[in-house]
Structures are given as structure tokens and as C-alpha cells.
Amino acid sequence: MELQLDGARVLITGGGRGIGAAMARGLAEAGAKVAVADIDGGLAEATAGAIGGAAFPLRIDVRDRTSVRDAVAACVARLGGLDVMFNNAGIAQVRNFLDITEEDFRTVMDVNALGVLIGMQEAIRQMRLQGTGGSIVNTASIAGKQGYEPLAHYCASKFAVVALTQAAARAFGKDNIRVNAICPGVVDTAMWRLIDKGFQDNGLSKTENEAFTTFASGAVLGRPSKAEDLVGVARFLASPESAFMTGQTLLVDGGMVFD
């Protein structure tokens, strides 16, 4: 299948490592120009540097509207516009349900839900200004489809991503701005190493990798996910091959959750 990403102008948050970095690489390989944006500027630089001329790094804090606006402006200054926005940055926390504090809830919601709202708003403003349409791709999760007890506030934030995706798809279809979400399963990244440790710290698992292996065993395809498993769908949603799709939430989880 020919994916027409040649020259597509892409901004990806949380692009410094993990799923975002794999997507940035995969999109650049398909011909896109990619702004690799991360709160960790060093990670953004390393990932963009490894990709080469098709990428450049940006420091961004998705919780901060000025920072996001500046990143969109930098993308426009460098590439002449913005065609595709990946709102991928996210954080996770493991807490027993009764131990989740207001601060925990706000911390997770600020990055995963408010950060996605701000990213969508600033990208859509720019796309409407251009009048060229566009594609927004949000990273949700299987946790945006099911509640998992030791990750309740994380799940709430990912359900919020699904809701924001659907609402924006309805609002901006008339501008030919498509809004979809990807739901990864159990992906072997730094985030899952943190979750795995969180299970141990909360007495929910005994040994390293126990929680990771247990959760990943729910995938009917029989293995945990690698970040690269998300690249094909990322390319598809960024490209005109998905031109008639909007408001959708695609599970790419090896068959953990059937929807």
C-alpha cells in the first residue's frame, strides 16, 4: 500500500522515547517531516538527531498552553504548516484505588487529558487557519476501554482521551479535520517498567516483570507489544488512506480487548 506521507508536516508529543519515538521514526521513513516534541529536550534531540534531516527537536510541556502554542508556531516556521498532530505524551501511576489522592488524580489528568485537549485545540486552530484540513491522532489505551483497578485514574484519563476524540471529530468534520485515537495494549517501554515497579511497590506483584508478563499474557497474539507495533496504524491515520475515517478509536493491542 502506498502511504502518501511525502512532505506531510507532523508534530508528535512525547516523541523523545517509547511509542512516540517509534512513530516519529516510522513517519519520517514514510516521507513525513517530523517535529519531535518532548518535555525532556535531551530525549527529543537524541531521537530527532538519530532520524536525521526529516526531523527536528522541540521542547514542549503539553500541560502548558503557551508551550504548545510555541511548538505549533515553531513547526509552522520551520515546515510552513501543520498537517498531522500526534497527541501522544502521557504518564502513568500505579495506586490502589482507595489510595489515589486528589494530587495523584490531577497530576495524571493534567498530562493525559488536559494535555491532549490543549494539543488538539492549538493544532486545530492552525489547521483551520491553513484551510487545508488535517489529521489529529491521540494516543489513548486499552485503559481507555476498560477500567483496571490499580490504574483507575490513568484509565479515567484515557477514557477522557476517547471522549475528546469523538467530540472533536464531530465538531471539525466540516473543516475536513479528522480526529482518531490509537489504543495500545501492553507495550515494552519505560512506562511499563515504571508500572511494573508500581505493582511491586504497592504489594500487587512480587517479582520484576511479573505484572508486565501477567498483563501481556492477555494478548491473543501471544506476546507483549513493541513500540514499533504502533507504527503501521500511525502511518495509516496520518495518511489520506484513512481519509474517510474520523471519531474512531483503534485498538492495536495484539487482541487484548475486543470492541
Ligand SMILES: NC(=O)c1ccc[n+]([C@@H]2O[C@H](COP(=O)([O-])OP(=O)(O)OC[C@H]3O[C@@H](n4cnc5c(N)ncnc54)[C@H](O)[C@@H]3O)[C@@H](O)[C@H]2O)c1
Ligand atoms: N507503554 C504502554 O504499554 C502503553 C499502553 C497504552 C497506552 N500508552 C500510552 O502511549 C503514550 C506513550 O507511552 P510510552 O509507553 O511510550 O511512554 P514513555 O514514558 O516511554 O514515553 C512518554 C514520553 O512522554 C514524555 N512526556 C511526559 N510528560 C510530558 C509532558 N507534560 N509534555 C511533553 N512530553 C511529556 C516523556 O518525557 C516521554 O518521552 C502515552 O500516552 C501512554 O499513556 C502506553
